[in-house]
Amino acid sequence: xxxxxxxxxxxxxxxxxxxxxxxxxxxxxxxxxESVAGGLxxxxxxxxxxxxxxxxxxxxxxxxxxxxxxxxxxxxILVVQAEAEPRASLAAHLRPASGGRPPIYWEEICLExxxxxxxRALSAAGALALPNxxxxxxxxxxxxxxxxxxxxxxxxxxxxIVDSGQFVHPLTGLGQYAERMEDQRGTVSxxxxxWRRLQTWRILLAQFFDAPDDRAFLNYLDxxxxxxxxxxxxxxxxxxxxxxxxxxxxxxxxxTVAAERLGRSQDLEELVFDDGGRWVRVELRRxxxxxxxxxxxxxxxxxxxxxxxxxxxxxxxxxxxxxxxxQVGEARRELVVHLPPNSDxxxxxxxxxxxxxxxxxxxxxGLIRALTQQAAxxxxxx
Amino acid sequence: xxxxxxVDNPLREGLHAETVADPCVVxxxxxxxxxxxxxxxxxxxxxxxxxxxxxxxxxxxxxxxxFTDEQFQADAAETIKKFARNxxxxxxxxxxxxxxRYVQASFDQTDGYxxxxxxxxxxxxxxxxxxxxxxxxxTAPTAFGVIIEQLGRAGLVEGRGNGRAPGGWTRIVVEKPxxxxxxxxxxLNEKVAAVFQEDxxxxxxxxxxxxxxxxxxxxxxxxxxxxxxxxxxHIDHLQITVAETLGxxxxxxxxxxxxxxxxxxxxxxxxxxxxxxxxxPVALDAxxxxxxxxxxxxxxxxxSPAEVARRTVRGQYGPGAxxxxxxxxxxxxxxxxxxxxxxxxxxLKLLVxxxxxxxxxxxxxxxxxxxxRSTEVAVQFKPAPQLLFGQGDxxxxxxxxxxxRVQPNEGIALRFGAKVPGPGMQIRSVMMDFGFGTAFGRxxxxxxxxxxxxxxxxxASLFIRRDEAESAWRLISSILDGWQHQPLPNFPNxxxxxxxxxxxxxxxxxxxxxxxxx
Numbered sequence: 001x002x003x004x005x006x007x008x009x010x011x012x013x014x015x016x017x018x019x020x021x022x023x024x025x026x027x028x029x030x031x032x033x034e035s036v037a038g039g040l041x042x043x044x045x046x047x048x049x050x051x052x053x054x055x056x057x058x059x060x061x062x063x064x065x066x067x068x069x070x071x072x073x074x075x076x077i078l079v080v081q082a083e084a085e086p087r088a089s090l091a092a093h094l095r096p097a098s099g100g101r102p103p104i105y106w107e108e109i110c111l112e113x114x115x116x117x118x119x120r121a122l123s124a125a126g127a128l129a130l131p132n133x134x135x136x137x138x139x140x141x142x143x144x145x146x147x148x149x150x151x152x153x154x155x156x157x158x159x160x161i162v163d164s165g166q167f168v169h170p171l172t173g174l175g176q177y178a179e180r181m182e183d184q185r186g187t188v189s190x191x192x193x194x195w196r197r198l199q200t201w202r203i204l205l206a207q208f209f210d211a212p213d214d215r216a217f218l219n220y221l222d223x224x225x226x227x228x229x230x231x232x233x234x235x236x237x238x239x240x241x242x243x244x245x246x247x248x249x250x251x252x253x254x255x256t257v258a259a260e261r262l263g264r265s266q267d268l269e270e271l272v273f274d275d276g277g278r279w280v281r282v283e284l285r286r287x288x289x290x291x292x293x294x295x296x297x298x299x300x301x302x303x304x305x306x307x308x309x310x311x312x313x314x315x316x317x318x319x320x321x322x323x324x325x326x327q328v329g330e331a332r333r334e335l336v337v338h339l340p341p342n343s344d345x346x347x348x349x350x351x352x353x354x355x356x357x358x359x360x361x362x363x364x365x366g367l368i369r370a371l372t373q374q375a376a377x378x379x380x381x382x
Numbered sequence: 383x384x385x386x387x388x389v390d391n392p393l394r395e396g397l398h399a400e401t402v403a404d405p406c407v408v409x410x411x412x413x414x415x416x417x418x419x420x421x422x423x424x425x426x427x428x429x430x431x432x433x434x435x436x437x438x439x440x441x442x443x444x445x446x447x448x449f450t451d452e453q454f455q456a457d458a459a460e461t462i463k464k465f466a467r468n469x470x471x472x473x474x475x476x477x478x479x480x481x482x483r484y485v486q487a488s489f490d491q492t493d494g495y496x497x498x499x500x501x502x503x504x505x506x507x508x509x510x511x512x513x514x515x516x517x518x519x520x521t522a523p524t525a526f527g528v529i530i531e532q533l534g535r536a537g538l539v540e541g542r543g544n545g546r547a548p549g550g551w552t553r554i555v556v557e558k559p560x561x562x563x564x565x566x567x568x569x570l571n572e573k574v575a576a577v578f579q580e581d582x583x584x585x586x587x588x589x590x591x592x593x594x595x596x597x598x599x600x601x602x603x604x605x606x607x608x609x610x611x612x613x614x615x616h617i618d619h620l621q622i623t624v625a626e627t628l629g630x631x632x633x634x635x636x637x638x639x640x641x642x643x644x645x646x647x648x649x650x651x652x653x654x655x656x657x658x659x660x661x662x663p664v665a666l667d668a669x670x671x672x673x674x675x676x677x678x679x680x681x682x683x684x685x686s687p688a689e690v691a692r693r694t695v696r697g698q699y700g701p702g703a704x705x706x707x708x709x710x711x712x713x714x715x716x717x718x719x720x721x722x723x724x725x726x727x728x729x730l731k732l733l734v735x736x737x738x739x740x741x742x743x744x745x746x747x748x749x750x751x752x753x754x755r756s757t758e759v760a761v762q763f764k765p766a767p768q769l770l771f772g773q774g775d776x777x778x779x780x781x782x783x784x785x786x787r788v789q790p791n792e793g794i795a796l797r798f799g800a801k802v803p804g805p806g807m808q809i810r811s812v813m814m815d816f817g818f819g820t821a822f823g824r825x826x827x828x829x830x831x832x833x834x835x836x837x838x839x840x841x842a843s844l845f846i847r848r849d850e851a852e853s854a855w856r857l858i859s860s861i862l863d864g865w866q867h868q869p870l871p872n873f874p875n876x877x878x879x880x881x882x883x884x885x886x887x888x889x890x891x892x893x894x895x896x897x898x899x900x
Binding site (some may be wrong): 209 | 391393394395396397404405431433436437438471473474477478480506509510512622696698791816817819820821824825
């Protein structure tokens with residue numbers, strides 16, 4: 001028996017040479033297998049490629065990877081823009097067995113290179129991707145979605161995960177993401193952690209219309225008001241979520257962007273949609289400024305008039321709690337609902353688990369692209 | 383105007399539960415019992431924590447213990463903190479508590495049901511549950527009949543199982559055992575049918591809610607390569623084992639009424655067998671899946687007394703040792719009669735008389751106080767038709783076996799021969815092993831979460847239909863009857879910590895086979 005396998009074994013300052021890296025990793029796992037009674041049973045379900053072009057993200061990304069890889073054992077390949085000459089480091093990780101669950105093993109390859117040598121690092125990443133398994137790309141931070149590097153990364157991946165909550169210009173960024181998605185013609189699926197943050201809101205709004213009696217109101221919506229926070233640090237996550245919620249509802253109900261755009265101020269954006277000849281007025285309201293970057297939606301309200309009855313359906317958030325209210329005519333129903341803030345690691349875990357395209361998100365992106373085209377002709381983009 | 387809207391909710395598309403559960407009132411009979419505390423309330427919390435419960439779900443506990451709403455809510459909060467799978471979050475609980483109520487009454491008390499009707503109506507108004515009811519019988523089986531009668535008499539069974547009638551739907555979940563033989567199962571089903579339509583009845587066997595049991599369906603019907611081998615042409619025999627290291631754990635009186643055959647084979651093991659042996663269903667819906675399962679059960683003919691003598695073995699454990707610790711024999715267990723004749727071990731050879739499986743034996747074994755805890759299906763394939771390799775070179779060559787491990791070490795393994803590196807052509811068996819735990823780091827949901835949600839959604843695929851339950855009992859009753867005609871084995875006939883009576887080894891050995899090593 002060899003020395004016991006530690007929970008993390010690493011090598012630094014290795015040449016950026018794929019044969020050397022594979023040999024080192026194979027040797028590490030051989031050594032680990034000898035130290036584990038009964039041998040070592042290891043599985044990988046994917047390669048996770050993580051481009052890190054922004055400074056200051058490394059620690060957050062490492063924390064998230066540690067949480068994610070215990071659920072989806074994988075080979076993580078980080079491509080990091082750095083000042084130094086191209087080099088690599090390796091780490092092999094173990095989450096020990098506990099509570100009747102077997103141990104989980106995963107490995108991390110970090111390829112560092114200055115900007116000019118990033119294509120070389122990326123070519124090594126492509127060669128190091130595990131054969132016969134999907135490659136998912138997680139792009140933390142803002143992304144130059146129109147740039148050539150994003151294009152190269154997209155060629156390696158089967159699926160791209162961005163976080164539009166990190167986009168500095170959400171409307172532009174989402175519009176570009178929609179364009180990239182179209183360029184790939186369905187060969188690469190495009191998803192978004194910020195979209196997943198909206199899931200609870202989508203469920204709560206959808207629930208208003210599960211009852212056949214109330215469902216008819218969906219045909220007669222005349223207004224939608226979405227409230228969002230913008231963090232004091234400038235994070236536009238709330239605005240991106242408001243856009244996505246609007247785009248989701250509009251795309252599900254077949255609304256199209258009307259030529260007319262009502263107005264925009266710092267705290268209010270007014271839009272008009274065409275629902276088969278009927279106008280639907282939409283307001284995106286910035287309601288609060290939060291202290292931290294954890295901004296999001298604060299409220300969503302839908303109003304309709306059908307058969308002489310008014311219907312008002314709203315969800316309001318207050319911390320982790322919220323109130324879901326349906327008022328149809330005189331009848332009012334109010335429920336306390338739970339709006340938990342999912343951690344970014346939870347969101348990424350959930351996204352990795354649901355491999356495949358998200359047609360609903362793609363439809364919503366398509367609508368946002370139409371909005372960007374309209375915005376380009378009427379006013380400066382955000 | 384989109385015509386589609388009159389049928390489906392377009393906002394539901396792409397959300398994780400497209401077929402969404404309607405808001406409803408879940409009424410738990412036996413609300414202060416062990417099942418409610420350990421499984422049902424934690425499962426409801428876990429569903430809420432993962433946002434799989436619709437808003438507006440309420441829970442009404444119905445039991446004899448004198449609780450107020452507040453006391454039952456406090457009791458629920460405590461049990462959730464103790465047994466829920468998800469980390470406890472006050473906010474999730476606060477979302478649930480306003481919908482938790484309690485009705486104190488005995489099960490035969492008519493005014494208790496009137497009170498229940500009033501509480502449910504109030505919840506409908508407050509929480510929008512629109513008359514939808516899910517009754518859950520988490521009581522001793524002796525109470526099933528009276529609760530069902532009282533529900534009917536009080537007018538609390540309206541609507542249909544899946545209907546969209548204005549009055550909402552009504553469903554009832556019935557816990558096992560569904561009777562203790564064919565006659566009692568039929569009698570219980572008659573009582574149920576006098577009040578409920580079959581599409582309102584959800585007979586629960588929590589084994590079917592386990593991911594690894596459902597994976598049998600995924601393995602067979604989501605992969606193209608195995609189904610062509612899944613028949614008498616390629617398979618020599620199958621073994622289904624449920625081995626337990628535990629004894630009766632204080633459940634002596636219950637166990638003496640049931641025994642190993644009724645407790646495990648009549649439900650869990652025959653359900654697993656039917657999933658392994660069924661034909662591909664035309665759809666993954668309740669009718670299609672259960673149609674195919676019941677065909678398998680009907681193809682296993684009841685045994686004559688002579689067949690019972692030849693094809694079954696029963697055993698009872700005596701004192702021995704498990705994991706190096708001495709353990710008492712069954713007759714020395716607490717609350718077990720000292721001359722008990724109940725079996726704690728059973729081994730069976732079953733034949734599925736249809737085109738796919740004609741002549742392929744299904745061996746089932748289940749026992750308490752066996753050396754290891756393990757549930758698995760072993761599918762042994764026929765040997766290669768021609769042995770190319772000399773006997774000396776392939777002495778260790780064993781047949782291919784596919785193992786579907788249900789618990790523990792959940793996964794799938796395939797045993798096949800490989801050449802040992804070096805000169806000559808020596809063949810050795812090796813294992814290709816897939817472990818759920820190593821490939822998927824996330825913990826599986828509890829079976830009750832899946833099954834509760836399915837019942838709320840009106841999906842009965844993983845519940846047992848009346849004809850399935852009765853077909854299973856038809857076989858089990860024939861074995862019980864056969865045992866009546868045989869002399870009682872000399873109990874105890876196996877030592878705790880061993881693999882059962884010698885007769886069980888002989889059952890396979892006389893056909894040139896042996897039990898899988900677990």
